[in-house]
Amino acid sequence: MNELSLHFWMAPAGGVTALVFAWVFYKQMCAASEGTPVMREIAAHVATGAMAYLRQQYRVMALVFIVLAVLFAILALVFELQSAWLPVAFPVWGFFSALAGYFGMKTATAASARTAQAASESLSSGLTVAFRSGAVMGLVVVGLGLLNIVLWFILLLVFTGGGGEGGQLVLITTTLLTFAMGASLQALFARVGGGIFTKAADVGADLVGKVEAGIPEDDPRNPATIADNVGDNVGDVAGMGADLYESYCGSILAAAALGAAAFLGQPALQMQAVVLPMAIAGLGIFFSIAGVYFVRTREGADQRELLHSLARGINLSALLIIAGSAALIHSMGLPNAWGLWGAVVVGLVVGILIGQSTEYFTSASYRPTREIARQAQTGPATVIIAGTAVGMFSTLFPVILVVVGTKLAYSLASGFDASQVSHGLYGIGIAAVGMLSTLGITLASDAYGPIADNAGGNAEMSGLGPEVRKRTDALDSLGNTTAATGKGFAIGSAALTALALIASYIEVIRMAMMRRGDTLLADGTEVAEASLMQFMAHFEVNLLNPTVLMGVFLGSVTAFIFCGLTVSAVGTAAGRMVDEVRRQFREIPGILEGKATPDYARCVAISTAGAQREMLLPAGLAVGIPLLVGLVLGVPGTIGLLVGALTTGFSLAIFLSNSGGAWDNAKKYIEEGHFGGKGSEAHKAAVIGDTVGDPFKDTSGPSLNILIKLMSMVAIVTAGLTLVLTLL
């Protein structure tokens, strides 16, 4: 077994600390009062609904995992195309991700009534309860994620040998990478299923409740209102958490694999290069926790001040990591330490800037969203056209940020030496890790959103006074902003992670070739020692190879088809919800007079069933396409596919998320009294825009994050199969 440096232990230490503080925050939250019996009852409805959803989803998932584990076992044991660890390891990885989702949801649903109650005391108390409950999710994700990585890394170090000189670490890290497929699959279910659930409930509740029956949002007379609140937790807590759990693990492991490849033949350095991403992640946990303690506000704070107090925590964490990682990297003895540190900083900065670009294009404080609101005066058509244009424009800055960030990280890590390709790619991996190093606190601010939203819903339904409602509205409104920037951050990190995964794909191919006994490339170089560029030449992965071009075309269209499927999934599932709500209004007498309680659970069950059914096709596409393309078009077609899906999917995701976010806020801007205010023709037009934007921003857009990562992951896992069975 190789010697593990002291730096390595930063990772398990960070992981354990994260879980400890998650426990502390959870206990603090539980100790807070849950308010009146009505408040408790409503919260219980939501909590029960959310758990019912999770149970159903985990049941379906368990089935899928068992089937796949058997398949992988056959591939590994019969055909020897796969590490024999995989069938055991990958369900464990899925389990850990699901566990994080479970804890996060449990905390979030328990926190809503307590946040409303705390807000009835003071704004600052409300913020603290909601934010620290969000932090439970953030810390559980990073804690379980990092501990899981550390555990398996040690396990493989102990039990794996071979792979030639220095090859052992390449073998271990690429094997670890395939395990993350478990987290990817779980993310697919959580994000796509959650996205369909939440919008089916939301659109269904709005179409019948608001539009047909004319009752307000979050009205307890609406049978779908609990499902709507459950949806916020399911989509934005569990879905977002699983999404970023995957990015977090994927980026750390891809960076480790790229590090092992970059320092092949330099054993001491190689181990440090593999350890670095884990150590940065561990460091990030400590500083994220420090940041959480800096989030507080004073009574009567306005929107700007609230936002400022959140930003203070996140920025503090980022600054601490910038300083801390400089010390960390220098102490590790890696060459070009400043270059690697530069990559960390680039990642952090790109993440923050993408969030700010998202805010600019979706917040009513800026021109684009206000322009959409203005266009509402000439009707729904101009609202939709304007929002589409804004969404399309908004792709520019994130793409430029990713492009410039990638190039910069690459150049810094390679010391501006064009021949150091693999060091450059390692830099891209490190940048992704840097971006995600503050995940403990950034995810806290994401999970905060639905908690505040639900607290508002709870206050509304349980009839708390206007002073309290004003405070929960302020907290909720802040949540909308953090949700928007959180989405920008999620897609940005997904893009960097996917890039790192694509880059490490060739290392996996190298291992697969060695496993099946290939020793030489076409040009006579040894497989074990060939450079990346030699692999590229061997497989002709250039852009005039029609197979590569086919791959890029297919990747690009996969993103569109996946979106089409998820958009129409929401339509179908929402249609069922509409039927059910209409049925309850018709068949249960006294609902609309508030004399009878609607059957909330049935609406939750319908949304749950709809989500599970409707996600099958998009999920099958995400898993099936890379497998199929790998088998038909081989390595060059697969790389083309992944690049096409990544580039188109990234722009498409930002387009959909931002146009949806902008429509949402344009509606709210009008509701604040602009262009005729609530009830005006402009408002009606804006509501239509908002409804169109719902599946865009909460289902299709975020689901694309998963698509671009999962496709790379499937390609990585099926690399052995691809090599053996390529048709064309």
Add this chain to the structure above:
Amino acid sequence: MNELSLHFWMAPAGGVTALVFAWVFYKQMCAASEGTPVMREIAAHVATGAMAYLRQQYRVMALVFIVLAVLFAILALVFELQSAWLPVAFPVWGFFSALAGYFGMKTATAASARTAQAASESLSSGLTVAFRSGAVMGLVVVGLGLLNIVLWFILLLVFTGGGGEGGQLVLITTTLLTFAMGASLQALFARVGGGIFTKAADVGADLVGKVEAGIPEDDPRNPATIADNVGDNVGDVAGMGADLYESYCGSILAAAALGAAAFLGQPALQMQAVVLPMAIAGLGIFFSIAGVYFVRTREGADQRELLHSLARGINLSALLIIAGSAALIHSMGLPNAWGLWGAVVVGLVVGILIGQSTEYFTSASYRPTREIARQAQTGPATVIIAGTAVGMFSTLFPVILVVVGTKLAYSLASGFDASQVSHGLYGIGIAAVGMLSTLGITLASDAYGPIADNAGGNAEMSGLGPEVRKRTDALDSLGNTTAATGKGFAIGSAALTALALIASYIEVIRMAMMRRGDTLLADGTEVAEASLMQFMAHFEVNLLNPTVLMGVFLGSVTAFIFCGLTVSAVGTAAGRMVDEVRRQFREIPGILEGKATPDYARCVAISTAGAQREMLLPAGLAVGIPLLVGLVLGVPGTIGLLVGALTTGFSLAIFLSNSGGAWDNAKKYIEEGHFGGKGSEAHKAAVIGDTVGDPFKDTSGPSLNILIKLMSMVAIVTAGLTLVLTLL
């Protein structure tokens, strides 16, 4: 001078024949009666407006061409980075394209009243007048296009020497390719400007006329109604014509350049390979004319029969070309003649199938559009969501067709020999030529659409009887179908042309390297003889080179930004039109009572000015981005950019065109009496969908055709500059 084979003369013969028949059809149309004085007056308004638009556009274009000619002259004469022919040649190419647009528009505007008059005699007469007038456009485009190519080819053959053994033809064909930049620029102005004009007028006319004043479409009391009719000609005749003129010339020249490269060192074969695309195009003209004579119908024919009579003409042409090209290719003595013929057939079949896929997704005869109409019952939001989903799904088949077609053409032309890369790429070029070989008649059926539409408008405004209107409605409705399939064909041919252009980019780079005196690649091969794969390795154009990845990302986002710009351009220009129409209703007394004539010309002028102003930014983007990326990221970044823009732009164009087309036809389906019919809530919702779709299908979608070709063309023209000045 090389010996030109007899086959070559097929091209000039075809070109001259096209012009002769265009003249014959034009004269026949002029001989027909233009109907009552009212009909003549209305037609005169439209004709005057269209010519006013063209004059203004040609004025702006002349300026742009002069500036660019001076720039190219400096690049050529001072820095020797360019052929000295270019500054002279490229305005001539633009002029020929503009000339074709002029003749086409003149014919189309003259034909509308005559079609209405002929329809008052019989349906078949109406169809014949309209279709043969459309054929004038088709034949002028292919005639002028092919003659222009032939002319400059002979000129360069006589005056150009050097380039080494067999290098002369590579030099000549790559030089010719740069000339097509003139046609590309003209297409940009015609398509983007025309697209903005037509939808600004349409949306403006609808928003005030139909929605606010409550008067029907094409009502002479609406000041914007003439501009709306002008727009049909400007966008769908002149714009579509210039678009396909560019594809036609670009595909023939790219195939010629790829042929010269594939048969380098085999002089006799090389000349035949260069001549083949021109000869196929010439042959296609004869058979297109034959097809035109087969388009006729009987009185009382229904929609299906009318469509069938059009399809008969087009399919006959295609079959004749399939048979004729087999004989042609075999008589030319090229090796692997069946393989090359296969590529022609593949191109033709892919073109037809893409058209059929478009029809499936946009015609109310099929499920997708009917489903959108059904969703209209729950309001505008669900209409938009359903249309978005349909548009996204509809990208699948065209992409698969292009991908499979490309691979098939490549494999057939390379004789399934993986080492014959340049023969395979030549096959892709030949497939593009094959697809466009029936352009004479397919473009006729596109240009037919606006003629029938205007005939309907003329009949409406001049108060012809219901029997006549029923006939013009039937003709118009057929026009909507041909417009949809025409758009599919236009984007399909743009994709294949762009692929051929990208493939020939490396040949241009080879010439540019030789011009500046580079003799050896990095691996020691001579530049003059290096294979494509060696160039790929030299420039590291592989997908793990971060520069290439940056390029793909930037190309992908360029497509989105370009769409955002064109969508919002329509919004801005339509806003001005709305203001003007409102002003006229307010300030000119008696307009709405039909007592005063509105100021039609002012509306045309406003749309014209709006189109010119609003197209500057997207046009600048299309020209500027490839130039900039070339200078900063060099050859690998440029190829990445072109591939990214092509793949994303293709899917995006189909998504936008098809969702727009489907919304349009869903509205018409409801108007036929389904789901409540005209005036119902469902109808109102569908009208909103239709308005959203207007800029999608008639501005942004078609403009993307230009973007993907023009970017490749700019890269080709600035290849010399790129080589000298690359920054990174």
